[in-house]
Amino acid sequence: MKKIRGWIYNTIIYLNAGVLFLMFLLLIVQVFYRRWLNDPLTWSEEIALITMVWVTFVGAYQCTAEDSHLKMSFLEDILPKTMSVILSVFTKIIIIIFLFLAAYYGMPLIEMSVSRYLPITKLSMLVPYLIIWGSMVLMIIEMIIQIIIEFKDLSFKKDSEHSVTSKGGKDL
DSSP, X not given: OHHHHHHXXXXXXXXXXXXHHHHHHHHHHHHHHHHTSSOOOSSHHHHHHHHHHHHHHHHHHHHHHHTOSOOOOHHHHHSOHHHHHHHHHHHHHHHHHHHHHHHHHHHHHHHHHTTOBOTTXXXXXXXXXXXXXXXXXXXXXXXXXXXXXXXXXXXXXXXXXXXHHHHHSSOO
């Protein structure tokens, strides 16, 4: 499970960096054409918009995988480890429910977007909407993995504490 998770995460990081660089290049080319050639590109803004959607939502998955979203952790810091894990799991379950509902109720929007196109490039609106939906699915999977890891870590600590106290016959 760790290998697959690591592979997905590393692939997403490199893809996200590549897409961000592509957006940068597109905007540089757009500025060059508009400023010095006086002939602005019409399609570059739509592609830059799609890359911005990609970077935003796939970046949200990245933050989820790194556990680097902004959060108020003061309660988590003052609670005992077991209660802190329970609180963390509870909040992750709430996030999973939200993401699941957003993904589920977003399906009609995705179905409608198949027949809608961007005005200049004629790309289907399915492209940006699938990026959003796919990143929500990735975040759901990541949250489930994080919950499993937290329970494993908690049970491992309990097992190691139990083995230390049972060896000597005294609590340390």
